[in-house]
Amino acid sequence: MSVPAAWYLTVAAVLFTIGAVGLLVRRNVLVMFMCVELMLNAVNLTFVTFARALNDVNGQSLVFFVLVVAAAEVVVGLGIIVAIFRRRTGATADDLHILKG
Amino acid sequence: MPTVLAVVHYADWFVFVVASVVVLAGGLGVVLARHPVHSALFLIQTLFGVAVLFVAQQAHFLAAVQVIVYAGAIVVLFLFVIMLLGVDRRENVEAEPLKGQRPTAILLGIIGLAEIVGLGRSSGWVTGALSTGGPLDGPGSNVEKLGRSLFSTYLLAFEITSVLLVIAVVGAVVLARRPMHLSREEQIEADAELVAEEADLAAEEAASERLERESAKR
Numbered sequence: 001m002s003v004p005a006a007w008y009l010t011v012a013a014v015l016f017t018i019g020a021v022g023l024l025v026r027r028n029v030l031v032m033f034m035c036v037e038l039m040l041n042a043v044n045l046t047f048v049t050f051a052r053a054l055n056d057v058n059g060q061s062l063v064f065f066v067l068v069v070a071a072a073e074v075v076v077g078l079g080i081i082v083a084i085f086r087r088r089t090g091a092t093a094d095d096l097h098i099l100k101g
Numbered sequence: 102m103p104t105v106l107a108v109v110h111y112a113d114w115f116v117f118v119v120a121s122v123v124v125l126a127g128g129l130g131v132v133l134a135r136h137p138v139h140s141a142l143f144l145i146q147t148l149f150g151v152a153v154l155f156v157a158q159q160a161h162f163l164a165a166v167q168v169i170v171y172a173g174a175i176v177v178l179f180l181f182v183i184m185l186l187g188v189d190r191r192e193n194v195e196a197e198p199l200k201g202q203r204p205t206a207i208l209l210g211i212i213g214l215a216e217i218v219g220l221g222r223s224s225g226w227v228t229g230a231l232s233t234g235g236p237l238d239g240p241g242s243n244v245e246k247l248g249r250s251l252f253s254t255y256l257l258a259f260e261i262t263s264v265l266l267v268i269a270v271v272g273a274v275v276l277a278r279r280p281m282h283l284s285r286e287e288q289i290e291a292d293a294e295l296v297a298e299e300a301d302l303a304a305e306e307a308a309s310e311r312l313e314r315e316s317a318k319r
Contacts, residue, residue, distance in 0.1 A: 002113050003113050003114055003117040003157070004226075005226055005227050006221065006222075006226045007117065007121075008117075008154065008158070009221055009226055009227075010218060010221070011121045011124065011125065011154070013214055013217040013218055013221070014125060014128075014214060015124060015125060015128050015147070016217075017210045017211075017213060017214040017217075018125070018128040018129060018131075018132060018210075019128065019131075019132075020210055020213065021132065021206050021207055021209075021210035022128075022131060022132035024202070024203075024206035024209075024210075025132065025202075025203050025206050025207070026132065027198075028137055030137050030140075030141075030179060030182065030183060031131070031132075031134075031137055031140045033179070034131050034140050034141065034144050034179065035131065035132065037144060037171075037175065038128050038131060038144070038147060041147065041148065041151050041171075044151065044163075044167075045151055045154055045155075048154075048155055048158050048160045048163065049158060050227060050229075051158075051160070051237060052158040052159060052160075052237065053226075053227040054227060054229055054230075054231055054232065055231055055232045055236050055237050055238055056231065056232050056233060056234050056235070056236070056237060057234050057235045057236070057237050057246050057247060057249075057250045058233065058234030058235075058250065058254075060160050060162075060163055060237070060243075060247055060250075061234070061247060061250045061251055061254070061255055063160070063163050064163065064166070064247070064251060065255075065258060065262060067163075067166060067167070067170055067171070068262045068265065068266065069262075069265065070171075070175070071170060071174065071175060071266075071269075072265050072266055072268070072269035073269075074175050074178060074179075075178070075269045075270070075272075075273045076269050076272045076273060076276070078178055078179070078182045078273075079272060079273040079276035079277045080276055081182060081186075082182060082185065082186065082276070082277050083276045083277060085186050086186070094198050
């Protein structure tokens with residue numbers, strides 16, 4: 001007997017919430033980025049679950065594209081982080097207050 | 102042999118529960134670990150758990166890609182940046198620059214989760230037409246079906262992703278390289294300016310810390 005889709009979707013929702021709360025709570029830029037990855041993974045899990053439940057290959061194709069975009073996003077995001085924090089020791093988001101009026 | 106039958110009967114549930122515990126524990130670890138390197142390792146744990154959940158739902162190709170791309174490449178990139186920047190010191194987790202932000206965030210997260218689960222329950226979780234993009238079961242492997250979908254229905258999107266990857270690579274190179282067009286004197290000047298700026302920032306930080314301490318005393 002296979003596990004109903006509702007359970008998978010609930011796990012994905014919990015994982016998404018953990019990622020979202022982590023993004024709001026943490027101040028380290030890298031950890032915030034990892035929380036974004038958590039949310040992307042939760043959405044991927046949702047897509048795969050819907051693909052199985054609806055017997056549709058489209059869900060899995062979409063996950064493929066999400067993976068590609070996530071990889072590109074990480075590369076550019078980490079490039080920006082390196083460019084900003086190359087000459088600093090800390091990497092918390094609160095240190096980025098140069099533009100503060 | 103009823104026991105064997107029972108084990109086979111509940112094998113899916115067993116895999117699901119174990120993988121879910123791994124996923125959620127890893128997610129909590131990412132958020133709660135003080136050290137960024139530990140967060141990255143917990144992230145790997147989560148990614149492997151999600152890969153197991155993919156396999157449990159017959160998404161074999163995506164599970165392999167998940168492990169290779171995410172756990173193999175993206176987390177390694179994270180670890181590289183952590184090592185490169187030298188930010189592997191512990192974060193002061195107790196410091197809370199915005200008062201009451203954390204409880205508010207957690208409360209809002211719980212409310213959001215309750216909303217998602219409530220909406221799912223009230224709508225019967227999965228609705229929609231079956232197999233509009235092609236059936237997932239039937240003859241042929243998972244890789245074959247996914248490949249047919251990607252190279253026929255989504256061919257244009259697939260080609261555009263290659264453009265996106267090229268843009269990302271060029272962007273990363275431009276962002277991460279040091280300015281090479283400056284002459285040596287200009288470079289020294291720019292460095293001196295940066296050092297002065299850093300000193301200003303450090304002084305400012307020290308002042309704000311002193312202020313904080315004084316206000317805490319009061």
